[in-house]
Amino acid sequence: MIPDLSPFLHLRRFVSIAHHVPGRIRLKLDLAALIHLPTVDPAPFVALVGRIQGVKTTRLNAAALTVVVEYDPQLIPAAVWPRLLVADVDEVERVLAAHVV
Structure with a gap:
């Protein structure tokens, strides 16, 4: 079961892809998002990421406001990542x- 992602989908407007090669993506959070973060419980999102087949590791760099996700491009096509930043709720x-899983 997928948790309610609406708080995170709202924050997507503050996320950009800083760097992406198949198998590794760096997501950058805009400083403007910081005002919204205290109102969002990260637990459901963190639990969901841990259940995604093909995600190998995630690393947060709080100082740089980035997250690096290493993934298996055979299981998660590279084109999925930019779609997740713009797709409607149903597609996500x-x-x-x-x-x-």
Whole structure:
């Protein structure tokens, strides 16, 4: 089951792809997002990321406001990542449902 992602989907407008090669993506959070973060419980999102097939590791750099995700590009196509930043809720849930165990 996928948790309610609406608090995180709202924050996508503050996220950009800083660097991406198949198998490794660095996501950058804009400083403007910091005002919204205290109102968002990260636990459901963290638990969900841990259940995505193909995600090998995630590393947070709080000082740089970045997250690096290493993943298996055979299981998660590189084109999925930019779609997750712009897709509507239904598409995001479909994509995640296909990859969550």
